[in-house]
Amino acid sequence: MSLLTIGSVAFDAIETPFGKTDKIIGGAATYIAFSASYFINPIRLVAVVGDDFPISKLEKMQHAGIDLEGLQIKEGEKSFFWQGKYHKNLNARDTLITELNVLGNFDPIIPDNYQNSKYVMLGNLSPKVQLTTLERLQQKPNLIALDTMNFWMDNALEDLLKVIEKIDVLIINDEEARQLSGDYHLKKAAQRILNMGPKHLVIKKGEHGALLFGKNHQVYSCPALLLDEVLDPTGAGDTFAGGFMGYLAQTEDVSFENMKKALVVGSSMASFCVEKFGIERLLELSSTEINKRMQAFVNLGQISMPKKFD
Amino acid sequence: MSLLTIGSVAFDAIETPFGKTDKIIGGAATYIAFSASYFINPIRLVAVVGDDFPISKLEKMQHAGIDLEGLQIKEGEKSFFWQGKYHKNLNARDTLITELNVLGNFDPIIPDNYQNSKYVMLGNLSPKVQLTTLERLQQKPNLIALDTMNFWMDNALEDLLKVIEKIDVLIINDEEARQLSGDYHLKKAAQRILNMGPKHLVIKKGEHGALLFGKNHQVYSCPALLLDEVLDPTGAGDTFAGGFMGYLAQTEDVSFENMKKALVVGSSMASFCVEKFGIERLLELSSTEINKRMQAFVNLGQISMPKKFD
Numbered sequence: 001m002s003l004l005t006i007g008s009v010a011f012d013a014i015e016t017p018f019g020k021t022d023k024i025i026g027g028a029a030t031y032i033a034f035s036a037s038y039f040i041n042p043i044r045l046v047a048v049v050g051d052d053f054p055i056s057k058l059e060k061m062q063h064a065g066i067d068l069e070g071l072q073i074k075e076g077e078k079s080f081f082w083q084g085k086y087h088k089n090l091n092a093r094d095t096l097i098t099e100l101n102v103l104g105n106f107d108p109i110i111p112d113n114y115q116n117s118k119y120v121m122l123g124n125l126s127p128k129v130q131l132t133t134l135e136r137l138q139q140k141p142n143l144i145a146l147d148t149m150n151f152w153m154d155n156a157l158e159d160l161l162k163v164i165e166k167i168d169v170l171i172i173n174d175e176e177a178r179q180l181s182g183d184y185h186l187k188k189a190a191q192r193i194l195n196m197g198p199k200h201l202v203i204k205k206g207e208h209g210a211l212l213f214g215k216n217h218q219v220y221s222c223p224a225l226l227l228d229e230v231l232d233p234t235g236a237g238d239t240f241a242g243g244f245m246g247y248l249a250q251t252e253d254v255s256f257e258n259m260k261k262a263l264v265v266g267s268s269m270a271s272f273c274v275e276k277f278g279i280e281r282l283l284e285l286s287s288t289e290i291n292k293r294m295q296a297f298v299n300l301g302q303i304s305m306p307k308k309f310d
Numbered sequence: 311m312s313l314l315t316i317g318s319v320a321f322d323a324i325e326t327p328f329g330k331t332d333k334i335i336g337g338a339a340t341y342i343a344f345s346a347s348y349f350i351n352p353i354r355l356v357a358v359v360g361d362d363f364p365i366s367k368l369e370k371m372q373h374a375g376i377d378l379e380g381l382q383i384k385e386g387e388k389s390f391f392w393q394g395k396y397h398k399n400l401n402a403r404d405t406l407i408t409e410l411n412v413l414g415n416f417d418p419i420i421p422d423n424y425q426n427s428k429y430v431m432l433g434n435l436s437p438k439v440q441l442t443t444l445e446r447l448q449q450k451p452n453l454i455a456l457d458t459m460n461f462w463m464d465n466a467l468e469d470l471l472k473v474i475e476k477i478d479v480l481i482i483n484d485e486e487a488r489q490l491s492g493d494y495h496l497k498k499a500a501q502r503i504l505n506m507g508p509k510h511l512v513i514k515k516g517e518h519g520a521l522l523f524g525k526n527h528q529v530y531s532c533p534a535l536l537l538d539e540v541l542d543p544t545g546a547g548d549t550f551a552g553g554f555m556g557y558l559a560q561t562e563d564v565s566f567e568n569m570k571k572a573l574v575v576g577s578s579m580a581s582f583c584v585e586k587f588g589i590e591r592l593l594e595l596s597s598t599e600i601n602k603r604m605q606a607f608v609n610l611g612q613i614s615m616p617k618k619f620d
Contacts, residue, residue, distance in 0.1 A: 038619065089494055184399055187536035208518040209531070221519070221610045223531035226497035251617055261616035290619045300531045301611035306571035307561055309348065309600045 003249040006046040007123020010080035024278040028123035031235035034282040035242025039250040041065035050078040119249035122146040127159035145169035165197035220260040232277045236270040243269030268293040313559040316356040317433020320390035334588040338433035341545035344592040345552025349560040351375035360388040429559040432456040437469035455479035475507035530570045546580040553579030578603040
C-alpha cells in the first residue's frame with residue numbers, strides 16, 4: 001500500500017533540561033516519514049526545502065525508503081527553521097525563533113506517480129496547503145488523516161474547518177481538542193469534533209496516553225509507558241502519526257479495532273522518539289525493539305473483568 | 311473476611327461550579343465504608359464524631375452494614391467540619407473552613423471485636439493516629455493500606471514515614487507521589503516510595519486514571535472513564551480506596567493480578583461518587599450498575615497485540 005505525507009522538512013535547534021542541539025534536521029513530515037518507513041515502503045513525501053538542506057540527510061531519507069520525487073529544493077532559498085526551549089518538566093516550551101523561509105509560499109505539487117496514494121497523512125502545516133493537497137489528489141484515498149495545532153485554530157480557523165470536513169481521522173492533543181470544540185469536557189469535545197466531519201478522532205495526552213474516538217461512541221484509551229528517560233519531546237506527535245498511519249497502510253484495515261492497534265504502534269514509535277534528540281532514535285530501531293515496546297504497551301493496560309458483583 | 315477502617319466521619323459544605331450544599335455528611339472513613347460495604351460486610355469503623363452528628367445518618371451506615379461499635383460519640387463536642395470550593399474545572403479546590411473539633415484529640419480505640427480484622431484501610435488522618443491504630447492491633451492483618459495527603463508530608467513527615475514503613479499498600483495521587491519521593495518522574499518516584507516499605511503503590515491521577523506499581527517492577531495503568539457529568543469530586547479518592555480494599559477483602563487475594571482488578575473496582579466506585587454531591591450516589595447503586603461500570607473500564611483499555619513487526 002501507498003502512504004503519501006506532506007508537512008515541513010526543516011531545521012530545528014532544541015534546548016531541553018537535558019541538552020542542547022545546533023541546527024539538526026526536523027519538521028513534521030521528516031518525523032512522520034521516518035516513523036512510517038518502518039511499516040510501509042516507499043513513503044511519498046511532498047515538501048519543500050532550501051538549498052541549504054544537506055544532501056547527506058536526503059540520502060538517509062532515501063535509504064529509509066522515503067520517495068523524494070515530491071520534495072522541492074528551492075535554489076538560493078533557505079529551509080524552514082525553528083528554535084525552541086523546553087521548560088523544566090518538558091510539558092511546555094517556548095519558541096525562540098521561527099523562520100518560515102521556503103515554507104512561506106509552499107505550493108504542494110504532487111507528482112503523477114503519487115496520484116494513486118491510498119493513505120494520506122497531512123502533517124501540521126497551513127490548512128490552506130493541506131486543502132490544496134487534497135484538491136490536487138485525483139483519486140479518492142482510502143483514508144486521510146490530519147494533524148494540526150492551536151496556531152492554526154487562532155489564525156486560520158475557517159480554512160482549518162474546511163479541511164477537517166474532508167478528512168477521516170483528526171489527530172490533535174487534549175488542549176487543541178478543547179480549543180477546537182469550545183468544550184473543556186473531553187467526551188463532549190470529541191463528539192463535537194466528530195460532528196465537524198472526521199469519522200475518527202485521536203486525542204494525544206502526552207504523558208497520560210492517548211484516546212481514540214469513533215462515530216458510534218466507541219472509545220479506546222491507550223496508556224502511556226513510563227519511560228526511564230525522556231530527553232527531547234520534539235517530533236513525538238508527528239512520530240505518533242507516522243506510526244499510526246504506517247501501520248494502517250501496511251495492514252489495509254481501517255476498522256476501529258485495527259485503529260486501536262495503530263494507536264499502540266504510534267504510541268510505541270513516539271516513545272522511542274523522545275529517548276534521544278531529534279530523529280536520532282528513529283534511525284536505529286530494530287524489529288525486536290519495536291515488538292518488545294508494543295508488547296509493553298499491551299501489557300500495561302492488560303486487565304480481565306473483576307469478579308462480578310451480586 | 312473482615313475490613314477495618316479508620317478516618318474522619320464529618321460534615322462537609324461543598325461548592326462546585328454545578329451547585330452548593332449545606333452541611334452534609336462526609337469524611338474519609340464515611341466514603342471508604344459506604345464504598346466498601348458493597349463488597350464486604352460488616353465494615354468495622356474506628357472514628358469519632360460529636361453529639362451534633364445526626365442519628366439518622368448513623369442508622370444509614372448501620373443499614374449499609376457498617377459496624378459502629380468503634381465509633382466514639384463525644385457528648386457536648388462538635389464533629390469535624392470542612393468547607394471548600396472547587397475551581398472551574400474541578401481540578402483544584404480552596405479550603406474555606408477547617409474546624410478540627412473532636413478530631414483534634416482523636417484517640418483511636420479499637421473494640422475487642424475488631425481485633426481479628428484481616429484487612430485494614432487507614433484513611434487520610436494524622437499519621438500519629440494511623441500509627442497508634444496499627445500499634446493497637448494485636449494480630450497482624452493480611453493487608454494494610456494507607457491513604458494520606460500533602461498536608462501530612464508538610465507537617466508530620468517523620469511520623470508519616472514511620473507508618474509508611476509498616477504498611478502494604480500506599481494510595482496517593484501523582485502530586486503527592488512527587489512530593490513524597492522528591493522525584494518528578496513517576497516511575498522513579500514509585501521506585502523510591504516502594505523502597506520506603508510498601509509492597510504496592512497506587513498513584514491516582516484523577517481524570518487520567520490510576521497506576522499500580524509492584525515491588526518487582528510490575529505496572530498496571532487503569533484508564534479513566536470519560537463521564538457524562540462530574541458534579542462533585544469530594545470523596546472520590548476515599549471511595550476509590552473503599553472499593554479497592556472492599557474487593558480485596560471479599561476475594562482474599564492480594565496478588566498483583568487481583569490488585570489490578572481491585573483498581574478497576576475502586577475506579578468504578580469513584581466514578582459513581584463524583585456523579586452526585588457527597589455520598590448520595592453511593593447510597594443507591596445496584597449490582598447491575600456496578601457490573602456495567604466495571605465492564606466499561608475493562609472495555610476502555612481492551613487491546614490485543616498489533617501485527618508483529620518483521
